Amino acid sequence: LPLHHTYECTCGFLCQVYRGSHIAICEGLRYIVPNMQQSKVSIILVVPLMLEKFHKSIMSKAKATKKMARKFEFGRKLCKFLLFFGIDKRKKIFKQVHETFGGNLRLIICGGAAIDPQIMQDMQDMGFGCIQGYGLTECAPILALNRDCDYNNRAAGLPLPDVDVQVIDKDENGIGEFIAKGDNVMLGYYKNEEATREALDENGYYHTGDLGFIDKDGFCIITGRKKNVIIAKNGKNVFPEEIETMLCSSDYIEECLVSGEEENDDVIITATIFPCMDEVKKQLGDNPDDDAIQTLLEEEVSKVNKNLVNYKHIKRVVRRDTEFDKTTSKKIRRQYKK
Missing domain, CATH: 2.30.38.10 (Luciferase; Domain 3)
Structure with a gap:
């Protein structure tokens, strides 16, 4: 994040100066992994979008073939088994993943928005300390924080x-x-x-x-x-962030935004989706037509709907061809009705 953002300024700069840490400033988002390798960073502050990209990149390589997927899952289960007896071999077993980030990364702190708890768990399973916090600029900027020894991946x-x-x-x-x-x-x-x-x-x-x-x-x-809450026809509250997190767990969905569209005295829960075309092409071929992509996205939405109560069901799927406009903290800008 830029230094004018309170999260970065306080946690990534002022606190580090106070503690006497060396600070590595990223040259830009496209250089973040090479910069981490050069600086041998041990702690990094990220927003959910960045951690999601790290996670997707790792998982896509780990599951590139059935053989690699089996090997990855065996390694994860073996690490959990050994940890039960107090033996931590995660960094050795997942050495290749750690070397991608410079080989010295021990703690990832995520803040700025909610993140899928499974992503946190996956990173922890590979030997990365991974915690999230919650705050606002008006609170300098932290209100709540998971500790490295006392945390809940579903909580802020x-x-x-x-x-x-x-x-x-x-x-x-x-x-x-x-x-x-x-x-x-x-x-x-x-x-x-x-x-x-x-x-x-x-x-x-x-x-x-x-x-x-x-x-x-x-x-x-x-x-x-x-201000994001959608009021369903039955008066119940629908939290779009909850549904968006579930949708983004799909390999085929890069970004999404859930909204409530008023239509004929009803509220239509709508998911606007920017697909991950690399994964879509792996499934549908190099030149998939629009109908095939739409069908694939609707199938992914149907999977999510099965885990939602009826009034939260997504009833409309809109595909977009470009990324969403974002703030400097990489949050998608929502459009609010005046």
């Missing part, structure tokens, strides 16, 4: 010490808005009292706009953004 993390994180306005499923109070929370927006009053309540709690719940172990589980 545990609240930082002396930071009071609560969930308010809960629905019937216990999901509500996260609010937080602590020394890390801003005093207000510069010369914008109206925005400050909307964000900070009279008790000094910052209203994040993020929805979720706190589990029995104290981990913050985020289900989505308040």
Whole structure:
């Protein structure tokens, strides 16, 4: 991320200067792997999109042939078996993967958006410490963080010490808005009292706009953004981020965006998909026609629908030929109705 992004500036620069770390600045996204090999980086901060690309690249090579796939799965199972007895051979067994990233990478910290827990687990299975955190610029920027010795891959993390994180306005499923109070929370927006009053309540709690719940172990589980929620016809909340994560687990889907389209007094859950053409061509041949690609994407959507309750079902699939427009933190820009 660029240094003007609070996540990168605080966690990737200021904290590292404080700790006396050497800092390697990436020359650009296309050079990130060569730069990691040159600098022998031990810790890297990434956004989900980057970790997803790392993961897809590893898995596509590991499963290129049936023989390689069997070998990879055997190695993973063997590592888990040995770990049960306190023997860690992951870096040796997956040496080739580690050398791709310079051979010294021990910790990947992911933040900026939600990520598929399976991706985290896969990276951990190969011997990479992999944790995620949650925060906002207004909170300097961390509210919750998984620890290397205490983590939950489905969670954004545990609240930082002396930071009071609560969930308010809960629905019937216990999901509500996260609010937080602590020394890390801003005093207000510069010369914008109206925005400050909307964000900070009279008790000094910052209203994040993020929805979720706190589990029995104290981990913050985020289900989505308040302004992204789709209200189904039955009045139930549909969190597009949940469905997008499930869709992006498909090898054939590079990026996607789920939205609710109002039509004839109904809300049509729509998935707009940018396919991974490299994987599509492996399945359909070098020159697949549009109908074949559409059918393949609809089949992938059907698989996801089987794991969703009826009111969350995707009823329309739209294919796009270009990547989505993104922010500097690599989040897809959503279009909001005024």
